[in-house]
Amino acid sequence: MLDELLAAWISRQRWFGGKGRPIDDLSIDADVELAAGLRHLIVAVWQDGSRDRYQLLLGERDDLPERLSHALIGTQDATYLYDAVHDSDLMHVLLEGMAADGTRNGLRMRHVPGHTVDTSPRSLVLGAEQSNTSLVFGDAYICKLFRRLIPGVNPELEIITALADRNAPHIAQPYGWIEADLDGTDTTLAIMQEFLTPANDGWDLALASVRDLYASLPEVPAGEAGGDFAAEALRLGIATARVHHELAAAFPTSIVEIHEVKRMAEGLRRRLGRAVAEVPELRPHVSAIEAAYHQVELLTTEVPVQRVHGDFHLGQVMRTPTDWVILDFEGEPGQPLAERRALSSPLRDVAGMLRSFDYAARHLLLGHSEAERLEPRAQEWADRNRAAFLDGYTEGGGVINAADAALLRAFELSKAVYEVVYEARNRPAWMPIPLAAFRPRAA
Template sequence: MDETPTPASSLAASSLPPPGGSPATAPVLDVTALPPLGEVLEQLTGQLAAWMPAQRWYAHRGAGAPRIAVRGWAPLRVAPDHVVVLAVVAAVLERGDEALYQVPLVLRHPGVGAPAGARDAGSEVGVLAVPGGPLRADDATRDADGRAALVATLVSGEGAVGPSLSLASRRTLPDAPLPLGRAMRSRMLSGEQSNTSLIVETEGASPLIVKLFRVLQDGENPDVVLQGALTAAGSTRVPAVVGSATVRVGALRTHSLVAQEFLPGVEDAWRLALGLAVAGEDFTAAARELGAAVAEVHRDLAGAFGTVAADAAVVQEMVAQMRRRAEQIIAEVPEVGAHREALEALLDAAAQVRWPAMQRIHGDLHLGQVLRVPERGWVLLDFEGEPLRPLAQRSLPDSPLRDAAGMLRSLDYVAGAVALEHDADAGPWAAAAREAFLAGYAEGAGWGDERAAMQVLLDAFEADKAVYEALYEARHRPDWLSIPLAALERISARGAAAPRG
């Protein structure tokens, strides 16, 4: 891939007119009068260091103020009134560790260019005093011109090249109509944390959701790889992937963007289940269908990527990881220590039963990652895995029971939320929903006579998840700590009542 640096002064205007104006009428930004874009970005690092920690996607809060260093950049669009540039920057932390972030920016003279309403509140990163300036830098995902440039780069297949950075795009569904042109409408999806997603609509094309991965790690992103494989297999249990882009920065190569089918006007399973639980309405039929849908996705993933036998060495390492995690968390959350003996017995039992084959899984499955789509059923989202785990670990085969246990924990959290926020008892509701989900999953997974062994393993994975939840709640929501602790009590009691060998 050619990564020859392209000086900012020699960049040609984009073939796509900016949505905020036309080349004939828009105020002109004289690119040749500006310093080279690399110098502009270097001057912006101090303001980026102040701006980035305040963003929801910044993953290193509490690690001190970062020092920002530009690792690579490429121009995505040079228009008469603005420049859109994709920068990859390193947040260098106080301990010397660094993390790479994607930061797309729109550069323009303050007060000109984008029409009123084209920039969202909080878009400004900073203003620089430069020759040919002043120059304002905005977050491209909060700016209509910036979003248009990101989408065009992704779906056009042209990519982008700059110093130490190159971007290459790939269409997964080449026949899908694409939302390009002046009539394109876009907005940033609110509420996300680890990434930034854009909703893109235009007449004559299906709406898309375009996800920009903020934290970059070397390797393929499971969200793109797994959903792309499921799309290729014809699965309707995931939004269809339309295209993706990979970024190369120095020796690092990973996914930068992914565009997929957007499903508007649907409700996620968490909101649906919580509303039914508060109203005391039945969820068991839907929960059983959800279990069958998860099993279907696991079957398709096993078909696409194969499986690995869970031999003695694999089982020992998995159980050892659970033991280490429990001991580390007990040291910080003493309340978990009350269940140490039961946890040890449970893990001993898990090490003695036969495990199902290891395979690619969702990795962070809960009710918030599932949509209820009319005439289609349950659709699973966000196959990125636990965002705080290294990318290389998230791409390894794992036990499908981890996903099943995650969904059981999520159903349990519905009852906890009802108790804490509505002062009502939804325990029986959650118990029935969990049983129904498990019945649907067991049938879809073909457990047959292995149900007892699978229950041992499910208890182990659910307890492991509850231990992690206890750490999270102790740190962030102490009032919710009772939810995972009650789960550990329930799992411990079941183990004591029905010893397993």
């Protein structure tokens, strides 16, 4: 039975959200033939009384070539069934469907008006992602397929199309998308954008800078070591502020009134309590964290809110030959869609990037034989690039006044609390990285 093959296979996939728990049931909610030997499936997976749905491009072949052996799901009636995203002989169907605005039994493929989709490039699967699967078509497009499906328009599609309509800088141009109705709601299945080439990942560039600093002589300041990143951090701050400005112009904005700001602080405190109950290593830092949250409760000004990135860090930005480009506006994938689309303070994005600088600075210390000696160097690198990013953010038009500084510090510590819990659950050896956030910082 196909459902039994899929249940055994899906539990082993990196993008499957229910790993470690038994699958109680799996059913096929939708099955659309896209071409000979290619079907689009939406499967429902039941675990512990709850349902998640995933999409799969199912390939069928009488003979499976060696290059596709790693994608094998199983055999049925002497037919090989496999994950067809890895089959470049079939994935042109996606390009052709978007180019033609094609519709197949409720599966709708669309291109952005005014753009012509080139159907000739062949596909290649990127291997780094966890929750989604991305296909690169030549050097023209990257198509992200959302494996776990949540009813509704994905925030990334909504944001990048709105920003592209404004000719906003610092984004990868959208070219097309795939959608279908799920629970009676228009739901994004995939997004295709400009593939940035040549470009470098922000996290990789930051780590290269840290590596250069650690290899330099102890008396060499971070600003004089090879590969200094501060100029790039400044440019990234400018780009972030400009994107926040464009988001505020493209979508509605609002304010959080004083009494709601106090409730915001109360919410941060409740999350801290839950985190401490799960990770006792946080307990020595509770008083310092709560002191920062209390400063938010003392605020006497309203807080502007708008659409934001929602999951902002060095892994979400790319450096092209001309400037920084910001990617992945879908927010935190594990959060409900309504929460990811909700208005928030842009300082949440700023806090996320500040935390990412700390992660980059200390990542290479894990398991390092000279970690203790290099710790001051890590702090020096983080402080230098955090300051440069904030300078760039204000230079680009972002606002961080005295009240904003209190809110930013609270957001940053809340993010670090989240990180401690995440690392405790998934990578305990990494816990020293976020725990370092609670040390007093130099004025």
